[in-house]
Structures are given as C-alpha cells and as structure tokens.
Amino acid sequence: MxxxxxxxxxxxxxxxxxxxxxxxxxxxxxFVDRAIPAQVAGEIGCTLExxxxxxxxxxxxxxxxxxxxxxxxxxxxxxxxxxxxxxxVPPEEFVEQTESVIARTADRGGGVLLGRAAAVVxxxxxxxxxxxxxxxRDRRLARAAREMPAERERSGATGTPDRAVERMLDDNDRARxxxxxxxxxxxxxxxxxxxxxxxxxxxxxxxxxxxxxGAARAF
Numbered sequence: 618m619x620x621x622x623x624x625x626x627x628x629x630x631x632x633x634x635x636x637x638x639x640x641x642x643x644x645x646x647x648f649v650d651r652a653i654p655a656q657v658a659g660e661i662g663c664t665l666e667x668x669x670x671x672x673x674x675x676x677x678x679x680x681x682x683x684x685x686x687x688x689x690x691x692x693x694x695x696x697x698x699x700x701x702x703x704x705x706v707p708p709e710e711f712v713e714q715t716e717s718v719i720a721r722t723a724d725r726g727g728g729v730l731l732g733r734a735a736a737v738v739x740x741x742x743x744x745x746x747x748x749x750x751x752x753x754r755d756r757r758l759a760r761a762a763r764e765m766p767a768e769r770e771r772s773g774a775t776g777t778p779d780r781a782v783e784r785m786l787d788d789n790d791r792a793r794x795x796x797x798x799x800x801x802x803x804x805x806x807x808x809x810x811x812x813x814x815x816x817x818x819x820x821x822x823x824x825x826x827x828x829x830x831g832a833a834r835a836f
Contacts, residue, residue, distance in 0.1 A: 621727030624735035629789035630757030671711035752818030
C-alpha cells in the first residue's frame, strides 16, 4: 500500500520548497502549502495577512517572536511567552485551525505537506510518511547562496551576500524550531519524528524526490 500523505520538514537551505512540489507531482498528489493559510483565514474569518503572520512557513510572524523570546535570559521555550495582544485572534486558534486543515488533507485523499509540524500533528496517522530534509550548516549555506537573489528579494535581506544568507539561515532555523517547540514541545530536527531523514544537500533535487517517492510507494 502506498502512502497517500507525505509530510516534509526541511531545514533552511535543504531544498524543501523545490522537493515538496516535485514529490507531489511524482506521486500524483496535491501539494498543500500556500493553500493552508488561505483556508485557515477563511475558517477563522480573518485576513490572509493575519493568517500568514501566524504561519510557520511565513517569512515573519509568530516563529520570529518565539525565537526572539527564547534568546532572552529570563525566558525559555516551554515557559510562558507573552505574545502580542493586538491580534484579533489568539495564536493558539491559528495553530488549531492549521491542524484541522492538515488532518482533513490526510483524511480526504491525501497530499504532500511542507512544514507546520505536520509530522507531529499526523504522528498517529498510519498512511502518512514523514520525511526530514537537512544537512550540514555549511552546505545549506552554500545551497541557499546559490538561490540568494530570489531569497533576498522575498525576505528583503540587506548587507553582503555571505552575511545576508547566514542571517537568513539562522533566523529561519530559529523561527521554525521555536514554533514546533513552543506549540508541540518537540524538536523538528529529532530523527525519531520521521521515517526517512535525508541529507538533501548531498543530492540533486531529482534524486531526493526519487528517494521520497520510492519510500512512499513502498510504505
């Protein structure tokens, strides 16, 4: 029996944005990424901008706030973190609705899900293959640097290319880790969360896609 759900957790510079859609195309499954915050916004009744501000794939928002709090000497993840009070909807409601969209995707035909702690949310789902893409920091930096023009334009990064890409990598890694640790008490880099862990910095995208698709078909 083939897995109809594939969750992909990717460190920054590990190629998740390229691998995810390619895996979906290879398996004939929908790639569920940008649609998630749009569905969350529709169900909560807020703007898409507010939903994106609470999405772990967004370039700014709740993950950055949590990561900033974690660097303070008096705070640690797992303790009370005081989030902005000017939001019309509590962050926990966004997370709950995101979980609902993920669960419905898994139950209604499946799909390929990138980020958003989907491996934790669907940990008990028997038909879900959980994948982690990672690699040594220097190789992730090199890969991100090759994609730097698009990444810099999207993020608004400034400064020399080397420093800018390091800053982007560190900020993204901290934010995504903070999101998963705060809301789920888990480390997204923990290999025990996944069926397959790939150093995707050592392989071209097509080889990584073939590994994941092959594992999904044999699952």
